[in-house]
Amino acid sequence: MTEHLLAVDGLTIAFPSDAGPIQVVKSISFTIGREIVALVGESGSGKSMTGRAIMGLLPRRAEVTANSLSLNGDDLLRLKPSAWNRLRGSGMGLILQDPKFSLNPAHRVGRQVEETLLLHSELSAAERRNSALDMLEKVGLADPARVYASYPAALSGGMGQRVMIAAMLINRPKLIIADEPTSALDQELQDQILTLLRSLTEEFGTSLLLISHDLQQVARYADRVLVMRHGQIVDRLAATSLADAQSAYTRGLWAARPSAATYGSRLPTLGAAGGTA
Ligand SMILES: Nc1ncnc2c1ncn2[C@@H]1O[C@H](COP(=O)(O)OP(=O)(O)OP(=O)(O)O)[C@@H](O)[C@H]1O
Numbered sequence: 001m002t003e004h005l006l007a008v009d010g011l012t013i014a015f016p017s018d019a020g021p022i023q024v025v026k027s028i029s030f031t032i033g034r035e036i037v038a039l040v041g042e043s044g045s046g047k048s049m050t051g052r053a054i055m056g057l058l059p060r061r062a063e064v065t066a067n068s069l070s071l072n073g074d075d076l077l078r079l080k081p082s083a084w085n086r087l088r089g090s091g092m093g094l095i096l097q098d099p100k101f102s103l104n105p106a107h108r109v110g111r112q113v114e115e116t117l118l119l120h121s122e123l124s125a126a127e128r129r130n131s132a133l134d135m136l137e138k139v140g141l142a143d144p145a146r147v148y149a150s151y152p153a154a155l156s157g158g159m160g161q162r163v164m165i166a167a168m169l170i171n172r173p174k175l176i177i178a179d180e181p182t183s184a185l186d187q188e189l190q191d192q193i194l195t196l197l198r199s200l201t202e203e204f205g206t207s208l209l210l211i212s213h214d215l216q217q218v219a220r221y222a223d224r225v226l227v228m229r230h231g232q233i234v235d236r237l238a239a240t241s242l243a244d245a246q247s248a249y250t251r252g253l254w255a256a257r258p259s260a261a262t263y264g265s266r267l268p269t270l271g272a273a274g275g276t277a
């Protein structure tokens, strides 16, 4: 077994422009084991592009290069499309900010939770249904059978995010990438969802890359933190060290953390000295 489930070495992502390629991620390197690693940084720093590159879900125009990009020993740079599909179904999953955009409004919840089992397992229809009902219960939904038969429109935001987590974890992926998974929810629900993600990934031995701009939240739920700025990783630290970070930039981000007053608005862009602009 590889010690590092995910190993990223020299990942660079560029978009073509009239003035030549623009690098939005610039030769970043990091590893993830069985832990929660947070990727933080101001808007536009390259967090989502990094997550998408690992999932093989970058826009077609994006140019990706790396010395290596490997998941559990598989070289992601050389995967064929069919292997990508298999990996996305069983090796890793992506949880996005808003379940409204991830769940198909035209299909019942149960079918969507079961989908990876349908595509990537040999289970019978009855086994898939049982597995989905178990998973819906595990993510804390009170009436799994009712949720199973519902359409996404009948779910609240918090329920929708629980359903997404059930759908992502049902096939026991090795890695989950959660890109601002709770930004659309109020504080209490954010804590509930992250507590749930933390305990389930621990139980299943799943690695989690948590993309967030809320450093307070990251301090509570992550093990390690990578700070991105202008496409580079500018600081690496234990989540427990966030409150007294050495780097001026990280300290600035910590001080600019969202509060109830700024809830829903974007993080301010930080000046060169790391202070709040
Ligand atoms: N399709 C695209 N073509 C060109 N540039 C893009 C494209 N998509 C994103 N970018 C640029 O890539 C950079 C990194 O974007 P990314 O979405 O990774 O930022 P982020 O750190 O996730 O920000 P946020 O906190 O706002 O989600 C940004 O400057 C963005 O403008």
Ligand SMILES: [Mg+2]
Pocket: 047, 048, 049, 179
């Ligand atoms: Mg983003």
